[in-house]
Amino acid sequence: MSRPTLAARGTSPGAAGRYGDNADRDFRMLIGGDWVASQSGGTFPCVDPFTEESWGRIPLADAVDADRAVHAARRAFDSGGWPQTAPARRAALLRKLAQLMEQNADELARRQILENGKLISEMRLGVDVLVSSCHFFAGLAETLSGMTLPVSIPNVFSYTVREPIGVVAAITPWNSPLLLLAWKLFPALAAGNTVVIKPSEVTPTSTLLLGELIVKAGFPAGVVNIVTGFGIPTGAALASHPGVDKIAFTGSTATGRAIAHAAAERNARFTLELGGKSPNIIFADADIGNAVNGVMAGIFAATGQTCMAGSRVLVESRVYQQTAELLVDRGRRIRAGDPLDPATQLGPLASRAQLDKVLGYFDIARNEGLELLSGGRRIDCKGFFVEPTIYGNVDNHCRLAREEIFGPVAALIRFEDEEQAVALANDTPYGLAAGVWTENAQRAQRMVQRLRAGTVWVNNYRLVSYAMPFGGFKQSGLGREIGPDALHEYTEVKSIWIDTGNPVRFPAG
Numbered sequence: 001m002s003r004p005t006l007a008a009r010g011t012s013p014g015a016a017g018r019y020g021d022n023a024d025r026d027f028r029m030l031i032g033g034d035w036v037a038s039q040s041g042g043t044f045p046c047v048d049p050f051t052e053e054s055w056g057r058i059p060l061a062d063a064v065d066a067d068r069a070v071h072a073a074r075r076a077f078d079s080g081g082w083p084q085t086a087p088a089r090r091a092a093l094l095r096k097l098a099q100l101m102e103q104n105a106d107e108l109a110r111r112q113i114l115e116n117g118k119l120i121s122e123m124r125l126g127v128d129v130l131v132s133s134c135h136f137f138a139g140l141a142e143t144l145s146g147m148t149l150p151v152s153i154p155n156v157f158s159y160t161v162r163e164p165i166g167v168v169a170a171i172t173p174w175n176s177p178l179l180l181l182a183w184k185l186f187p188a189l190a191a192g193n194t195v196v197i198k199p200s201e202v203t204p205t206s207t208l209l210l211g212e213l214i215v216k217a218g219f220p221a222g223v224v225n226i227v228t229g230f231g232i233p234t235g236a237a238l239a240s241h242p243g244v245d246k247i248a249f250t251g252s253t254a255t256g257r258a259i260a261h262a263a264a265e266r267n268a269r270f271t272l273e274l275g276g277k278s279p280n281i282i283f284a285d286a287d288i289g290n291a292v293n294g295v296m297a298g299i300f301a302a303t304g305q306t307c308m309a310g311s312r313v314l315v316e317s318r319v320y321q322q323t324a325e326l327l328v329d330r331g332r333r334i335r336a337g338d339p340l341d342p343a344t345q346l347g348p349l350a351s352r353a354q355l356d357k358v359l360g361y362f363d364i365a366r367n368e369g370l371e372l373l374s375g376g377r378r379i380d381c382k383g384f385f386v387e388p389t390i391y392g393n394v395d396n397h398c399r400l401a402r403e404e405i406f407g408p409v410a411a412l413i414r415f416e417d418e419e420q421a422v423a424l425a426n427d428t429p430y431g432l433a434a435g436v437w438t439e440n441a442q443r444a445q446r447m448v449q450r451l452r453a454g455t456v457w458v459n460n461y462r463l464v465s466y467a468m469p470f471g472g473f474k475q476s477g478l479g480r481e482i483g484p485d486a487l488h489e490y491t492e493v494k495s496i497w498i499d500t501g502n503p504v505r506f507p508a509g
Contacts (some may be wrong), residue, residue: 018048019055019114022205029059029228030211032072033221038229039064046205049117049348049384050338058204061229063237066196069225070243073167073194076222083164083192087142090190094138097217102131104213108178111206113339116174116350117384118302120340130182133466133482141190144487146494155501162491164192165269166245169238171259173251174202174350175305175406178210180273183470183481184248189223191490196244197226198235202351204228231255242266246490249273250307252404253430253475260478271479271489273307273471275404276432278453279425280310280461283418284318286437290459292326295410298435298461300334300388303347304408305354307476308433310461312394312401313412314424320414324392327410328374331388336379348384349407355384358407361400365391368398373412396424404430418443426452431473435461454480 026043028035042060047053059065076082101108108130109123146160170184177199188195199207211226227234235255239247239262246269249259256272263270280298282291298310315323339347349355355378362376375389386407394401394411401411415421425434434453438444444458454472457463464470469483479489 018051022056025056027056027058027205027208027228029061029065029069030208030215030224030226031065031069032075032225033215038062039068044201044230046115047202047351048114049350050340052352052382052384055114056205058201058228061227061234063233065227065229066198066234066237066241069196069227070167070169070238070241072222072225073196074243076220077164077166077194080194080220080222082194082220082223085192087144090192091138091141093217093219094134094141094186094190097213097219098131098134098138100213100217101127101134101210104209105131108206108209110340111209112177112203113347115203115206116177116305117339117348118175118305118350119344119347120342122302123339126176126179129466130178133182134186136466137186137190137486140187140484140487144191144491153502155499157498157500159496161494161496162191162487163494165490165492166193167243168193168195168246168248168490169241169244170195170197171235171238171247171249171251172197172199172207174200175302175307177203177206180250181207181210183250183273183486184271185224187482187486188248188490189219191487193246193490194223195225196238197224198238199226199228201228201230236262239263240265244268246270248481248489256477271471271481272477273479273481274432274475274477275430276307276309276472276476277312277402277404277428277430278308278310278433278435279312279314279428279451280435281314281415281421281425281437281447282316282319282323283421283436283438283440283443284316285439285443286319286459287439288319288323288326291437292323292330294435294437294459294461295327296330296334299410300331300346300408301462303349305350305406306462307404308455308462309406310433310435311405311410312396312425312428313410314415314421315412316421317414317416320412324373324390324412327412328390331374331390334388336385346385346388346408349386350384352384354406355386358386358405358409361403361405361407361409362386362389364399368400370394370398370400375408396427402428418446422447422450426450429475432476433457433472 038059043057045054337344375387379385469480471480
């Protein structure tokens with residue numbers, strides 16, 4: 001069996017060359033405008049998934065540190081004047097941050113790559129999207145408005161305003177650490193909230209670098225705070241903290257349920273962007289070559305480590321063999337290597353834990369007797385690499401078709417007609433995204449209407465924009481991020497009644 005190419009590593013530049021001044025650095029958290037160690041003094045390492053080397057030491061925060069950060073955010077909200085800051089001023093600070101991100105784009109991209117192994121081609125473009133997104137929400141900060149609502153009572157003027165919720169805990173994942181933070185942070189700040197960020201323990205340093213830029217941009221102390229640590233105890237302490245008014249979380253469905261439960265105990269607001277097992281549906285009338293490229297973009301890009309991964313590839317039987325052969329051929333040609341190399345097409349998985357998880361699913365597939373078309377092994381080298389993997393003739397009820405793997409693993413599932421395609425696509429506990437490949441415009445419209453997913457692409461896959469809302473149906477989450485209405489997720493509506501001349505009669509009559 002031919003295997004994907006692993007690019008030659010050449011002469012290693014050594015830790016100092018790859019990590020620069022961060023190679024032996026003690027990082028600090030941002031609390032109340034100060035850069036601080038954890039109260040315990042504990043640290044944990046950041047690990048490069050390409051070299052498997054540890055670099056930099058990160059503060060190991062606990063519940064005490066989380067409490068300090070929440071109190072700092074509370075002070076900035078209650079008495080620091082941030083909610084009362086003029087919208088134009090909040091917008092100006094966001095625009096200044098956007099300029100600083102643009103000036104530091106290469107380092108923001110590099111930090112993420114050294115943490116999670118994503119490709120430079122994706123991460124560098126992702127920073128450009130961050131900059132544009134920040135400008136977008138700066139504009140929304142200046143246009144946030146309520147409504148004038150006529151009521152059926154004479155001599156009454158009634159209207160609504162939108163006000164910030166309060167302290168927001170943003171708990172972010174490792175797969176796209178800055179992009180998925182931006183989806184929470186920028187609208188929260190634009191609306192006048194203060195924020196405590198808990199990045200994934202896998203990818204903390206890129207968020208800390210963004211924190212440096214936030215301070216440099218001139219945001220008041222305590223408006224943005226960053227605590228680094230693990231889900232337990234740090235994330236759990238934030239989710240259950242009585243001073244947190246809203247939790248914005250991206251991550252696994254299981255953790256999302258726990259956060260929802262903690263928030264419900266005190267009626268805190270929350271938005272959850274959770275898992276997916278998204279169908280990528282190829283009809284016989286599609287441009288098969290283009291569809292196969294779309295499948296690869298949907299499941300092999302980002303090494304499959306994306307919540308919207310098109311991991312279930314539904315293929316009409318008439319073109320199943322053609323599609324499978326083409327996908328296997330192109331998958332075997334993927335070039336794995338250093339994610340900092342622009343020529344690399346497949347990076348490593350983000351951590352040893354993720355590597356072990358994906359390898360465990362290869363064992364599950366063998367135990368279930370699935371047909372392995374390509375891949376299914378670890379690439380024999382240093383780094384957390386696995387082969388792009390394709391299973392054929394998968395039953396939609398087996399574990400590989402039901403559970404989110406978060407790796408470059410595609411399950412090919414046959415269907416006979418449109419009705420069966422819809423049934424298979426919707427037969428999942430998730431509902432984050434879906435793709436449809438067809439040249440029939442009427443069919444495309446029918447599919448878009450019938451698929452139970454928060455995002456549906458037709459003849460493309462994995463496109464996102466700060467101007468379009470993103471979120472899921474069913475167990476893929478609650479609420480929507482980004483888009484023009486994103487500020488609604490970070491505001492409360494206040495109704496105001498002004499009587500202009502009605503005498504009050506008590507008792508009535």
